[in-house]
Amino acid sequence: MVVLMEPSSSSFLNPNFPPNANPYSRNLILTNKPTLFLRFHSPATAAVDSLRCSATPPPVSGDPDPVPDSSSPDRRQDRRRAVRLAWERLVRWSRSWRSKAKSDVLERTNKVVVLGGGSFGTAMASHVADRKPQLEVNMLVRDPQVCQSINENHCNCKYFPKHKLPDNLVATTDAKAALLGADYCLHAVPVQFSSSFLAGISDYVDPGLPFISLSKGLELNTLRMMSQIIPQALKNQRQPFIALSGPSFALELLNKLPTAMVVASKDKKLANAVQQLLASDHLRISTSSDVTGVEIAGALKNVLAIAAGIVEGMNLGNNSMAALVAQGCSEIRWLATKMGAKPTTITGLSGTGDIMLTCFVNLSRNRTVGVRLGSGEKLDDILSSMNQVAEGVSTAGAVVTLAQKYNVKMPVLTAVARIIDNELTPKKAVFELMSLPQVEEV
The missing domain is CATH 1.10.1040.10 (N-(1-d-carboxylethyl)-l-norvaline Dehydrogenase; domain 2)
Known part of the structure; x- marks a missing residue:
């Protein structure tokens, strides 16, 4: 049996419970203001208990003091302190993680080749070149005019004529020269043209060269994805493969706006290595094993x-x-x-x-x-x-x-x-x- 005391109309609409209150207490106070007062009675004692109405509930032995109103200055200060402590813990965790993260991949990488002179290939080539001034980044392009503008004016005249590209980024139409000695390859050729393009340069591709695919789509007639197209076109089923994807417009990446992407590979060590190669203060890289x-x-x-x-x-x-x-x-x-x-x-x-x-x-x-x-x-x-x-x-x-x-x-x-x-x-x-x-x- 529950005995109800007359509530206060204002406090009844927004009851507050102490954080350590026992919800099964025999006496439950909803607020510290004049309000509803409940007493729970067992059938055995219901007959001898009576209804009591009081503006202030009587003290109950063993029950904690009610918490202050949520809008009180003390309550607001507690909330701010809790938020500040949570943020400080997050920052400390982040610093600790970064201090343990390896950066030797970038240090030992000397050359990266980018296949394709489109907008996203250009943006990624510029990003990688900015990672280390000593890094040699070669873009393999088919348009002689684009090649000339990159080498002479440090811009892609077709897609980004007003954006200056890093000095250590050079372009070439010679596949052999571009791929010679490369540590990583970024593939930015459209999916429908990838198979024939790769077959044409396969003689210059090292069997152990990791291919980072920036291309998204399915081959129309075969339904193949890039993880299937690249090794088959190169006639090497063991060609290391990584898929790079995520919400990323080339223009915003080139402008160094905050961006987050994911690299996926069945080889966890390879995915971690590419993460280290590409991640920067404006590009977050997560890893995944779910290539499909x-x-x-x-x-x-x-x-x-x-x-x-x-x-x-x-x-x-x-x-x-x-x-x-x-x-x-x-x-x-x-x-x-x-x-x-x-x-x-x-x-x-x-x-x-x-x-x-x-x-x-x-x-x-x-x-x-x-x-x-x-x-x-x-x-x-x-x-x-x-x-x-x-x-x-x-x-x-x-x-x-x-x-x-x-x-x-x-x-x-x-x-x-x-x-x-x-x-x-x-x-x-x-x-x-x-x-x-x-x-x-x-």
Whole structure:
């Protein structure tokens, strides 16, 4: 039986419990102000107990004093002290971790080669060159004009004409010279051209040269990822491979804005070495062993970004955008986990992080393609006006084939593929997606 005392109207709405209060105490005081006073009675003693009403509850032996109001100066000071102590512990842990971290990888690295002269390859080449002035960074490019501008004017005239590149970054069109003596190789060639490109330079690649792949996508006809394309094109299944992915626009990386990415390799020591090579005060690098998860998320997010752009181009509103991206994230997770990826990878930097950046920010090439499709432009006109590759266009068809292979329904990403193939208009795709059966969320 519970006996209720008359409450105070103000204090009853926001009761405060002492931090060490016993919730099973026979007398429970809700606040230190005139308020509700409860007494718990057993059936045996209920008959002899009586209801007592008092403005101030009587003292109860053994119960702690009530805590002060949460808005009191003492309480605010306690909160600030707790936050300060938590932050100081975090800083001490960070300093201790950094003091133990090895930096000998950067010290013993003398040369890094970057394959490709695109925007992201240029940004990463500049970043690596900034890591150590004595480090030799060679960019293998195919455009003689870009090569000349990098060597003579220290800028990439095609993508970053106003950004000065480090003096220790040089460009060449000679694959043999670029790869000779390299300690690490950053591969930044678009996925659809990678196989033929690598086959052409395979004679100059050392079998033990670690390849850090910056390329995201699936090969259209074979459905291969870069972890499969690189060793097969080089005819060396043991070629060391690392996938680099995460939310990172080339322009912001070049401007040294805070960025976080992940390197994935089945070789933990290799992943740690690349982490040491690339990590800096403005670039955080996490490690992962889930190569499949990192690669598939990096490929599929480009297709989802086209869908997000279509929603923007059609002015369908924020509700539609949120629903579409959420559904797309689920589709990516369904397929990735069927292929053996870890769900935590899909919710991490290379998954959700990259998806948010690519779907919601205007710097995204794939989102731009979607916006223009949603506005009524033809795909051929869009692609012919771009000087960069939107990987999601070629990846979309491969995604549908892959989904069929693993028996996964992917309505949003399939709709993008049909729009790209000119078999479905954006307006019709929206109607079809909204007409799908109302099902339980998975």
